[in-house]
Amino acid sequence: MTTAPALTPIPSRRTMGKAQPWSWMFQRLSGLILIVLVFTHLIFNLVLGDGVSQIDFGFVAGKWAAPLWQWWDFALLILALAHGGNGMRMIIEDYAHGRVMPHVLHWSLRISLVALAVLGTLVIFTFDPCPTGVDPSIIPSFCADL
Amino acid sequence: MPTLYRGREGMWMWVVHRATGVAIFFFLLIHILDTSLVRISPEDYNYVIGSYHTPLYGIVEAGLVAAIILHAFNGVRIILVDRWTWALRHQRMLTWIVWGIFVVLMAGFLPRHLMNVFGGA
Numbered sequence: 001m002t003t004a005p006a007l008t009p010i011p012s013r014r015t016m017g018k019a020q021p022w023s024w025m026f027q028r029l030s031g032l033i034l035i036v037l038v039f040t041h042l043i044f045n046l047v048l049g050d051g052v053s054q055i056d057f058g059f060v061a062g063k064w065a066a067p068l069w070q071w072w073d074f075a076l077l078i079l080a081l082a083h084g085g086n087g088m089r090m091i092i093e094d095y096a097h098g099r100v101m102p103h104v105l106h107w108s109l110r111i112s113l114v115a116l117a118v119l120g121t122l123v124i125f126t127f128d129p130c131p132t133g134v135d136p137s138i139i140p141s142f143c144a145d146l
Numbered sequence: 147m148p149t150l151y152r153g154r155e156g157m158w159m160w161v162v163h164r165a166t167g168v169a170i171f172f173f174l175l176i177h178i179l180d181t182s183l184v185r186i187s188p189e190d191y192n193y194v195i196g197s198y199h200t201p202l203y204g205i206v207e208a209g210l211v212a213a214i215i216l217h218a219f220n221g222v223r224i225i226l227v228d229r230w231t232w233a234l235r236h237q238r239m240l241t242w243i244v245w246g247i248f249v250v251l252m253a254g255f256l257p258r259h260l261m262n263v264f265g266g267a
Contacts, residue, residue, distance in 0.1 A: 028228075031221045038214060047255065051262030052207060053199050057188040060181070077178065084171035091164065116178045123185040134188050 023086055030083040037076045061129035061140045070124050077120040085113045155241040163220050166213035173210055204263030208256060215251050219244045 044063075046052055063069040088109055096102040130143035183191035197203055223240045226233035233240060 028221075028225050031218075032225070035218050035222070038218070042211060042214070046207070046211065046262075047258060051259055052204065053262045055195055055198065056192045057184060060184050060191075080174050081178075084167070084174055087167045088171055091168065112175065116175060119182055120178045123182045127185060131188060138188050138192055 023090070027083060027086055030079050030086075034076075034079055034083055037072065037079065040072070041076060057138050058140045061127075064124065064127050065129050065140070065142070070127075074121060074124050077124070078117060081113050081117050081120075085109060155238050159220055159223070159241055159244070162216055163224070166217040166220075169213050170210070170217060199263065201263055204259065207263075208259055211255055211259070212248070212252060215248050216244070219247050 045055060064073070089106065092102060092105045092109065096105050130139055136144070180191075180194050183194055198207065223233075223237070223244050226240065227237045
């Protein structure tokens with residue numbers, strides 16, 4: 001019985017990017033977690049109750065009154081941006097060529113991701129379910145008890 | 147020699163994975179921005195999210211859910227094919243299982259969603 005020759009990886013920018021194993025592993029791990037996070041999000045927001053028709057300020061306020069949903073949506077926000085951003089990074093590496101374009105796209109992506117992560121985090125954790133000076137009919141009924 | 151990303155089902159699923167991934171990513175950006183309105187103005191949030199209740203957006207949402215289901219279960223197929231020799235040998239069958247799951251889940255979701263959108267709830 002002969003032993004198969006050892007395989008040496010072929011460096012290829014086109015198919016492997018910069019051959020970053022962490023990127024592949026991260027994409028798989030975050031993808032599996034996102035399946036749980038995203039499908040739960042879809043079931044609670046689009047399937048249960050009246051589906052998309054039920055979504056308004058009161059619906060969001062009712063959910064984010066519970067810290068569990070705040071942390072759930074925070075995890076969803078960060079992992080979705082990271083997973084989607086990593087995927088877009090791979091696509092830029094595959095298709096953007098030249099001296100300028102890849103830099104422009106990579107930095108546009110990074111700035112957008114950081115800006116949206118900061119914005120989303122602030123929105124989730126500084127959220128006020130019972131804002132003052134708002135028509136009482138559109139804020140949750142539990143605000144009347146406060 | 148079977149090659150993973152070339153020819154027939156594997157190649158088409160690679161295209162499906164990229165196309166759905168890009169579509170979901172751009173929806174994510176818009177979705178974070180529209181949800182941020184809850185912090186700025188409840189009235190404006192209700193006005194913007196109200197457009198999500200219209201038939202046109204309802205159909206776009208069905209497409210979004212379809213893209214998410216395909217991307218999610220094709221992602222699981224990619225992981226299995228990468229890590230498990232049996233799955234690599236049977237990757238074409240796994241591709242059809244992904245489409246089977248897609249059909250079953252959409253058959254469950256679409257009637258409910260379309261009733262919510264078109265039923266005037």
